[in-house]
Amino acid sequence: DTDNVLDRWILAKLNLLVKEVTENMDKYDTVRAGRPIQDFIDELSTWYVRRSRDRFKGDDEEDKQCALATLRECLLTLSKIMAPFTPFFAEKIYRTIDCGLQTTDSQRSVHLQEWPEYDEKMINDKAINEMTIARKIVELGLSLRAEAGVRVRQPLSKLQVAGCKLPEDLLQIISEELNVKNVELRDKELDNNLKIKEDGDLKVGLDINITLELKKEGLLREVVRTINQMRKEQKLTIKDHVVVEYKTADAELKQVFEDFVEELKKSVLAGDVVETEQASSLAEIEIDGKKVQLRVFCG
Numbered sequence: 001d002t003d004n005v006l007d008r009w010i011l012a013k014l015n016l017l018v019k020e021v022t023e024n025m026d027k028y029d030t031v032r033a034g035r036p037i038q039d040f041i042d043e044l045s046t047w048y049v050r051r052s053r054d055r056f057k058g059d060d061e062e063d064k065q066c067a068l069a070t071l072r073e074c075l076l077t078l079s080k081i082m083a084p085f086t087p088f089f090a091e092k093i094y095r096t097i098d099c100g101l102q103t104t105d106s107q108r109s110v111h112l113q114e115w116p117e118y119d120e121k122m123i124n125d126k127a128i129n130e131m132t133i134a135r136k137i138v139e140l141g142l143s144l145r146a147e148a149g150v151r152v153r154q155p156l157s158k159l160q161v162a163g164c165k166l167p168e169d170l171l172q173i174i175s176e177e178l179n180v181k182n183v184e185l186r187d188k189e190l191d192n193n194l195k196i197k198e199d200g201d202l203k204v205g206l207d208i209n210i211t212l213e214l215k216k217e218g219l220l221r222e223v224v225r226t227i228n229q230m231r232k233e234q235k236l237t238i239k240d241h242v243v244v245e246y247k248t249a250d251a252e253l254k255q256v257f258e259d260f261v262e263e264l265k266k267s268v269l270a271g272d273v274v275e276t277e278q279a280s281s282l283a284e285i286e287i288d289g290k291k292v293q294l295r296v297f298c299g
Contacts (some may be wrong), residue, residue: 002066004055005169009131010048011122013040014074018118021081034085037078044074047135051173072097083110133202134170137161140197140204141178148195148208153225154218155179156207160194162186163201180206219256220264222287227268230283230296241269243299245276248292271299 002008017040024033048071055067079094094110141159145152159180166174171183190196194205210218227244236242244264248254254275257264261273276282282293 002070004063004066005127005131005167005173006048006051007066007070008124008127010044010070010074012124012127013043014077015118015120015122016128018077018081018116019120019123022115022118025084030085037082037085040078044078048074077116079110080113080116083113087111130166130170133164134166134174136199136202137164137174137204138177140199140202141174141180141206144195144197144204144206144208145178148206150208150210151218152179153221154210155181155214155221157209157211157214158182158184158207160184160186160190160205160207162188162190162203162205178206216252216256216259219253219288219290220260223253223256223292224264224267226285226287227264227270227294227296230294231268234296236298238269240298241271242296244268244270244273245278245282245295245297246273246292247276247282248290250290250292253287253290253292268296 002011017036020036021033024030052067052071055063056071058064075093075097079090079097082090082093090110094113095108098108137159142152145156150156156179159174159178159182161174161183162185165185171185175181175183190203190205191207193209194207196203196205198204231240231242246257248257257273257275264270264273276295282295284291284293286292
């Protein structure tokens with residue numbers, strides 16, 4: 001059992017998938033039976049896995065194991081459901097995930113497994129509907145950001161939503177997806193100073209005013225992204241802790257390095273972040289129109 005909203009949602013979708021595919025296969029309607037599989041794969045990869053990445057590598061061991069167990073259950077069941085449609089790919093998934101079996105085991109083939117059964121109690125309509133609403137809110141919020149020309153890496157202060165009720169854990173997901181400090185649920189009216197979009201009864205308002213502090217946080221994210229890209233180009237792994245040297249004449253960017261040094265070290269796995277006058281070995285980079293020289297090396 002798991003209390004995580006993402007786990008409950010994806011397991012509800014998994015059981016619904018088994019139900020839909022089974023019912024259509026029993027009718028020999030392979031076209032309708034195959035359609036939900038693609039939708040489930042998309043939701044599993046672009047929403048569940050992406051949203052659970054921090055859980056997979058987090059320090060909360062219990063939550064980590066719940067996330068891994070849920071993903072394993074989804075992939076094993078999915079491989080069995082896919083087997084009649086994509087036999088070789090389904091076999092590859094099954095053998096990769098069920099690696100605890102010996103290669104000589106006669107059952108080590110997805111095509112020798114029992115067809116999965118669904119649990120009607122696991123098809124939680126409330127969890128499915130609430131996640132659908134949350135994803136729609138994210139979609140509307142991203143659209144508002146795009147129209148305003150504000151990148152997702154730039155934090156914003158608040159998002160207001162009217163026309164729905166959602167639990168706190170889903171509001172947290174919306175907050176993280178849209179990179180806003182607060183998500184407020186309203187009964188009807190939204191503040192007048194917000195950019196607003198509507199979808200049926202759902203109304204979403206985004207505050208696009210960027211304060212100095214929010215701008216600094218946005219610059220920090222750009223710096224983190226730039227340094228992590230440099231790590232990637234040097235083929236460094238999470239085991240490699242680095243030293244970051246920087247030099248910049250931009251006062252605002254320099255302030256970001258100084259004010260957020262601890263957060264920066266944690267985000268780029270750096271033992272130290274230091275200002276230097278030795279510019280010869282530093283790469284010159286432009287971040288949000290501001291010039292900075294950087295060097296990343298194992299130290």
